[in-house]
Amino acid sequence: MGGQIPYGEVLISMNRMRAVRRVLPLEDVMVVEAGLTLKEAQDAAAGADRFFPLSLAAEGTATVGGVISTNAGGTAVLRYGVARDLVLGLEAVLPNGEIFHGLKRLRKDNTGYDLKHLLIGAEGTLGIVTAAALKLFPVMRSRATAVVGLETPAAALELLAVAKAETGGGARPRADEPTGHRDLPGPHPRHPRSA
């Protein structure tokens, strides 16, 4: 529609910065460049028998740099957190041309300021993200899915608490935004928790 055509701004394509630099299953970390799509990042993790949980409808085109710069949440946010929670380190080009070398991979890094958090969610205002070290997780070995209709948000919170407790924290609720569908099934009349 022409919305992508800049008027005086600089347009940067990250399309040629899409390498998977390293996948380190023993560390549960992968280092990827910012132009890689989210789907390609998920696939790189899966290729090493690991899981990268950030997932959203635009994952086929949204880039790692884009989801980090918008601090995107996606559908698994309640279990794994927002993009900020999945980034261990960043590399970025700052407005003065300096490179911020922050591709740390440590889980425990308590040395001084954590400057990556300024870049995450900054929508490109503080620099161009060029690469990221991302957290990986074990692939789920078994899965059961339920779609449950509930009367109130309070009931959803109660169900979430029960599901987390009964799965030892393994429940992965999907955070979906309502789209006007009012016909989802209600509580199952024979389920012991339906009362």
Ligand SMILES: Cc1cc2nc3c(=O)[nH]c(=O)nc-3n(C[C@H](O)[C@H](O)[C@H](O)COP(=O)(O)OP(=O)(O)OC[C@H]3O[C@@H](n4cnc5c(N)ncnc54)[C@H](O)[C@@H]3O)c2cc1C
């Ligand atoms: C504040 C915000 C929050 C969002 N949260 C969600 C969410 O929770 N779930 C969801 O599904 N979608 C979310 N979106 C939509 C989200 O932008 C897209 O789903 C996707 O992340 C965009 O990726 P993209 O690569 O197309 O980025 P673009 O649309 O190209 O860019 C998005 C923003 O990030 C900046 N940016 C892109 N790449 C880089 C880079 N390498 N370095 C620095 N800045 C960069 C751009 O300048 C722009 O400001 C959000 C959008 C915004 C603006």
